[in-house]
Amino acid sequence: MAKTPQKNQAAPSGKTAGQDDKGSAPSSDRLHGHTQVTDDAPGKPELYDASEDEMLEFYRQMLLIRRFEEKAGQLYGLGLIGGFCHLYIGQEAVAVGLQSALNGDLDSVITGYRDHGHMLAYGLDPKVIMAELTGRQAGISKGKGGSMHMFSVEHRFYGGHGIVGAQVPLGSGLAFAHKYRGDGGACLAYFGDGAANQGQVYEAFNMAELWKLPIIFAIENNQYAMGTSVNRSSAEDQMFRRGQSFRIPGIQVDGMDVLATRGAAELALEHVRGGNGPIILELKTYRYRGHSMSDPAKYRSREEVQEMREKSDPIERLKAKMIADGHSEDDLKKIDKEIRGIVSDAADFAESSPEPDLDELHTDVLVESY
Amino acid sequence: MSTTKMHAIQGVNAALHQAMAEDEKVLVLGEDIADPEGGGITGAAQGLSTKFGDRVRSTPISEQAIVGAAIGAAMAGYKPVAEIMLMNFTTVAMDMIFNHAAKLRFMSGGQTSVPIVIRTLTGAGWQTAGQHADHLEGWFAHAAGIKVVAPSSPADYKGLMLSCIQDPDPCIFIESAGTMFIPSEVDDDQGPIPLGKARIVQEGTDVTLVTWSSQCIRAQMALEGFAEAGVSVELIDLRTISPWDRETVLASAQKTGRVLIAHEAVRDFGPGAEIAATINEELFGKLKAPVRRLGAPKCPVPFAKALEDAYIVQPADMIAAVKGLMS
Ligand SMILES: Cc1ncc(C[n+]2csc(CCOP(=O)(O)OP(=O)(O)O)c2C)c(N)n1
Ligand SMILES: [Mg+2]
Numbered sequence: 001m002a003k004t005p006q007k008n009q010a011a012p013s014g015k016t017a018g019q020d021d022k023g024s025a026p027s028s029d030r031l032h033g034h035t036q037v038t039d040d041a042p043g044k045p046e047l048y049d050a051s052e053d054e055m056l057e058f059y060r061q062m063l064l065i066r067r068f069e070e071k072a073g074q075l076y077g078l079g080l081i082g083g084f085c086h087l088y089i090g091q092e093a094v095a096v097g098l099q100s101a102l103n104g105d106l107d108s109v110i111t112g113y114r115d116h117g118h119m120l121a122y123g124l125d126p127k128v129i130m131a132e133l134t135g136r137q138a139g140i141s142k143g144k145g146g147s148m149h150m151f152s153v154e155h156r157f158y159g160g161h162g163i164v165g166a167q168v169p170l171g172s173g174l175a176f177a178h179k180y181r182g183d184g185g186a187c188l189a190y191f192g193d194g195a196a197n198q199g200q201v202y203e204a205f206n207m208a209e210l211w212k213l214p215i216i217f218a219i220e221n222n223q224y225a226m227g228t229s230v231n232r233s234s235a236e237d238q239m240f241r242r243g244q245s246f247r248i249p250g251i252q253v254d255g256m257d258v259l260a261t262r263g264a265a266e267l268a269l270e271h272v273r274g275g276n277g278p279i280i281l282e283l284k285t286y287r288y289r290g291h292s293m294s295d296p297a298k299y300r301s302r303e304e305v306q307e308m309r310e311k312s313d314p315i316e317r318l319k320a321k322m323i324a325d326g327h328s329e330d331d332l333k334k335i336d337k338e339i340r341g342i343v344s345d346a347a348d349f350a351e352s353s354p355e356p357d358l359d360e361l362h363t364d365v366l367v368e369s370y
Numbered sequence: 371m372s373t374t375k376m377h378a379i380q381g382v383n384a385a386l387h388q389a390m391a392e393d394e395k396v397l398v399l400g401e402d403i404a405d406p407e408g409g410g411i412t413g414a415a416q417g418l419s420t421k422f423g424d425r426v427r428s429t430p431i432s433e434q435a436i437v438g439a440a441i442g443a444a445m446a447g448y449k450p451v452a453e454i455m456l457m458n459f460t461t462v463a464m465d466m467i468f469n470h471a472a473k474l475r476f477m478s479g480g481q482t483s484v485p486i487v488i489r490t491l492t493g494a495g496w497q498t499a500g501q502h503a504d505h506l507e508g509w510f511a512h513a514a515g516i517k518v519v520a521p522s523s524p525a526d527y528k529g530l531m532l533s534c535i536q537d538p539d540p541c542i543f544i545e546s547a548g549t550m551f552i553p554s555e556v557d558d559d560q561g562p563i564p565l566g567k568a569r570i571v572q573e574g575t576d577v578t579l580v581t582w583s584s585q586c587i588r589a590q591m592a593l594e595g596f597a598e599a600g601v602s603v604e605l606i607d608l609r610t611i612s613p614w615d616r617e618t619v620l621a622s623a624q625k626t627g628r629v630l631i632a633h634e635a636v637r638d639f640g641p642g643a644e645i646a647a648t649i650n651e652e653l654f655g656k657l658k659a660p661v662r663r664l665g666a667p668k669c670p671v672p673f674a675k676a677l678e679d680a681y682i683v684q685p686a687d688m689i690a691a692v693k694g695l696m697s
Contacts, residue, residue, distance in 0.1 A: 082675060083497030135497065135674030146499045146673030162501030163462065164431050197430035198462075225431055227407035233430040299407055355676040365669045 026223040026286065026304060033254060034284070035264075038241060041249040042271045042279075048097075048262035055322055058100065058258045060335055062092040062315050065117045067343045068126055069289075072116065072133055072147075076293045080351060081133045085147045088117030090256075090288040093314035094220055095121040097261025098188060098281075101269055106185035108156040108174045110167045112192060113148035114220075114287075115160045122155055126342055130350035138353040142360060156185075164225075165198030167191060168217065172204045175215035175278075186214040186272045194225020196239055205246045205278070212277035216268045217243070219280060220255065222287045227299040240282035248278050255283030256312040286312065373555040378545065381527030381556060382414040382489070386451065389535045390422050396535060397425050397443060399436060400453025400489075404428040411455050412491060412545070433459050437466035440486045441540075445474065449535060450486050457492035457544065458501050471540040472515035486541070487534045493547030493584050494634065494682050500670035505583070505635035510542045511612035511644070517565055518611040520544040522586035525556045526609055529563030536562060546634065548584025568615035570622070574604035577692050578622040580631045580645060582608040585683060589632060592685035592692075601692050611641055616648060623649050627658035628695045632683050637665025659695050664688065 037044055050058065069087040076085050088095070091114075099109065099121040111118050119129050124140070132139030133147050140150050141160070150160040158174060161167040171189025178185040195201065196219055208215050219239045223230050231237045240250030249271070253264045261283055268279045286308045290297045297305075323329060362369045376384070389396045398418055402408055407428045409416030419426035429436050433454055440450035454460045460467060467488065474482045494503040510518045519534055519541055521527045527545070534541035571586065572593060581589045586607040596603040604622050608614055623629045629649055631642035642663040649661050664683045672678050 083499060083673060084502065135676075141673075143674035143677065144500075144670075144672050146497060148501070149499060149673070162499070163459065194431045197432050199432060199434050200462075226411075227402045228428060228430075232406070232428065296408075356672075356674050358676065358680045360674075361667055361669050361672060361677055361680060 026229070027307065034252070035254070035260070036238070036240060036252040038244060038250045040247065041251055042276070043267060045251055045253060045260070045264040045267040047257075047259045048266065050259060050262070052325075052327070054100075055318065056335070058096055059315070059318050059322065059332065060339065061096045061100075061121055062258065062318065063336060064126070064339050064342065065092045065095070065120050066315060067339050068120055068130070068346065069116060071343045071347050072130070073289070073293065075134065075347060075350070081147070082135070083146050084113065084292045084294075085133065086114040086292045087287070087289045088114055090308070090314075091220060091222060091285045092117060093258040093261050094218070094255045094283045094285055097258040098218060098265045101262055101265035102188065103185065104155070106183060108158060108178070108185065108187045109190075110158045110171045110174060110187065111160070111190035112164065112167055112195065113160070113162050114192075115148065115150050118190065119150050119152065119157065122152070122157055124152055124155065124157075126346035127349040130346040131353050134350040135355065136350060136353045137356040137360075138349070142364070143356045144360065144364065165191060165195040165201050168195070168198075168201045169204040171215055172208045172213055175208065175213035176211065178214050179211070184273065186216060186269060188216045188218055190218045190220055192225060193219060193221040193223065193230045193239060194228065194233065196242055197233060202246075205243055205248055208278040209243070209246045209248050212275060214272040215278045216265075216272055217248070217278060217280045219282045220285055221282055222285045224287070224291070224300070226291045226295070229299065238282075240280055243278070243280045248280055250280040250282060252282040252284060255285030256314045256317065258314055258318055372558045374558055375553050376524050376556050377553045378521070378524050378527045378550045379412045379414045381524040382531050382545065383416060384556075385528045385531035385535070386415060386418055387421070389532060390418060390425065393449065394425070395447065395449045397448050397450045398453070399427040399429055399440065399450060401429055401431055401436075401455050403453055410453055412550070414489065414545070415453065433463040434466055437463040437471070437488065440488075441466060441471050441474070441484050444484045444486045445482045451535060452486060452488050454488055454490045456502055457490045457506055458504055460488065460490055460506065467510070467516070467540075467542075468513050472513045475539065476515060483538050484540045485538050487531070487543055488541070489543045489545060491545045491547065494666070494671045494678055495548055495584075497673055497675060497678055498671070499673040503671040505544070505546070505633065507542075507544055507611045508635050508639065508641045511641055515539070517541040517613070518544070519565060519609065520546065520583040520611055521609055522549045522583055522607050524554050525560055526563060526569070526607075528556055528560050530565065530609060532562040533565050537565060541565070544583060546584040548634070549587050552587060566610045566613045566615055568618040569607045569609055570618070571605040571607050572603065574602040574626065576602040576626055577628045577630060577695055578604045578606060578619070578626045579688065579692070580606045580608060580619055580629065582611060582633065584634050585632045588683065588685050589688055592688045595685060595689040596692055599689060599693050601696055603692060614645065619645065620649065620652050623653055624656060627656065629657070629661045630664065630688065630691050630695060631661065632664040632688055634682065635665055636668055637663055638668050640665045662691055662695060664691055
């Protein structure tokens with residue numbers, strides 16, 4: 001009897017018409033409540049049953065990201081921020097839902113250049129993040145990395161990477177370290193729908209499954225890679241299936257619903273912490289703004305963006321639920337006000353703190369200066 | 371003769387349109403380059419997909435496959451022009467470029483050829499930090515079997531692109547952000563400009579200044595400063611880094627006896643070292659001063675504006691170096 005485990009039983013895949021088809025344009029109807037899993041997935045994730053306090057915290061964090069990014073957009077417009085600046089507006093429920101499930105003392109995180117939201121979801125001080133955006137010495141990378149290259153090794157946040165897809169093999173290395181040390185931690189490696197077409201992603205998939213590394217491959221499918229829509233660039237645009245030939249199970253959830261992303265994170269973490277190897281989480285989401293600040297966004301219609309904002313906004317959806325649950329609107333307004341204060345303090349700090357000394361060109365290149 | 375005022379990228383666009391119309395073997399591929407995606411990050415491919423249909427392909431973000439497919443199609447008789455959005459992303463495809471495009475003709479004993487062009491954008495000055503702004507011409511110039519072209523003027527962008535497409539060997543065509551915002555008149559029938567030939571931007575007698583790409587633009591910004599300092603500078607735009615125009619550079623160096631080389635790439639082990647060494651080998655004893663080089667410090671391109679300004683060789687640095695050569 002062959003003892004090769006048959007992970008992919010030929011069971012019906014449970015396809016629902018319209019969900020699984022390639023090539024349809026993004027629309028909010030295609031996001032809501034749609035959960036799909038591969039046949040070898042450890043189960044179907046549930047909506048997270050959040051306590052009132054947890055919901056408040058999700059709300060607070062998502063709002064902080066939203067307001068922070070709006071402010072970053074303004075500062076960019078004023079010329080206080082330069083370079084590429086990729087805003088996370090619309091995708092807040094992904095970072096907040098996933099990272100809230102992590103063990104902050106143990107797990108590691110890595111992502112691409114659209115990284116401000118992930119830093120904030122980690123509870124890092126908005127001041128040092130904003131000061132990095134304005135290129136100041138007090139910035140989290142001393143002004144050397146900027147918007148795309150934020151790091152906080154103290155919090156096991158390993159960047160902030162500009163080469164599309166490169167964070168995925170790096171994440172495998174982080175996961176290898178968790179496993180080798182036996183510390184019980186896991187790595188959460190984020191990448192985009194576009195990055196999913198990089199060859200190195202698949203080299204990392206294979207190695208991670210082969211070595212049963214504790215890593216969650218979190219694909220933030222915001223439907224576009226710069227100007228290219230996911231179905232114009234992907235032979236398989238159902239990203240959660242991308243690990244199938246490596247026997248990596250996949251889960252697709254509504255990434256605009258923080259309770260869904262958190263629920264999926266719980267299931268995924270249980271899987272990887274259990275020594276079962278990696279898992280793919282596809283979070284279906286949407287970016288409201290251009291790819292970066294310099295994107296004229298001619299590749300999609302205003303109506304498409306408008307529809308997403310109106311029907312799928314992660315913050316509005318959580319707010320509606322909280323109010324339906326009996327939360328007072330005044331309370332939420334208070335949070336909004338408090339966050340505006342935090343963000344404006346961060347901006348003041350980022351505008352007023354000093355630029356790096358020119359000697360910084362020669363430090364941190366190697367251990368010694370030369 | 372009629373002319374049109376255009377930017378560098380419009381020069382590239384005009385060359386691509388012309389080459390595709392003249393030769394149906396010319397294909398264009400790259401990320402976001404078809405019209406629905408915007409015609410490329412700078413718009414250099416605008417209008418091509420509308421006009422030439424499936425000879426123009428937007429690709430997934432898969433640099434290795436982009437260059438690999440270009441090489442394969444080239445071996446089979448096509449002339450692909452591949453856009454690698456930014457020069458730092460060529461590193462993802464380095465195996466294809468260095469081990470394959472550059473070597474297949476030789477390793478097959480001349481049976482294969484790889485007439486591809488890789489267009490790629492780069493340049494510091496826009497705060498795009500460590501992974502989006504490197505000038506890597508030295509990496510490619512170090513390889514046998516590949517040509518490296520880095521124009522500075524709109525006419526050269528057009529003429530050199532036409533030559534690269536016609537060339538039977540692989541060419542890297544570097545489009546530097548620092549060259550992109552100064553429009554000038556280009557002859558409507560501007561044809562191919564030979565590879566490997568420098569352009570003398572300004573004649574002079576005291577100092578030879580060898581530049582290319584963005585540093586040729588910054589050198590032109592320094593011309594007044596040189597004049598004010600009373601130094602007659604012969605400014606050379608090398609245009610092709612490999613193979614480079616030794617004849618023109620050596621003739622000028624012999625005339626002036628003083629040479630400054632300025633490039634945006636890191637100074638250490640940069641292309642300037644090769645040029646300086648050649649001048650020393652050929653003209654030892656005839657020089658009035660040691661050859662000087664200006665380039666970026668040995669550090670990744672920094673993000674903060676102040677650091678980035680200090681990182682880039684500025685016109686003022688060239689003026690100071692030219693004065694130094696005279697004293
Ligand atoms: C290797 C490489 N190729 C191309 C780019 C240019 N680029 C930056 S972001 C991007 C789109 C990525 O899209 P996706 O992975 O979907 O992430 P999103 O921006 O949507 O978050 C591209 C093509 C790059 N940075 N690195
Ligand atoms: Mg995307």
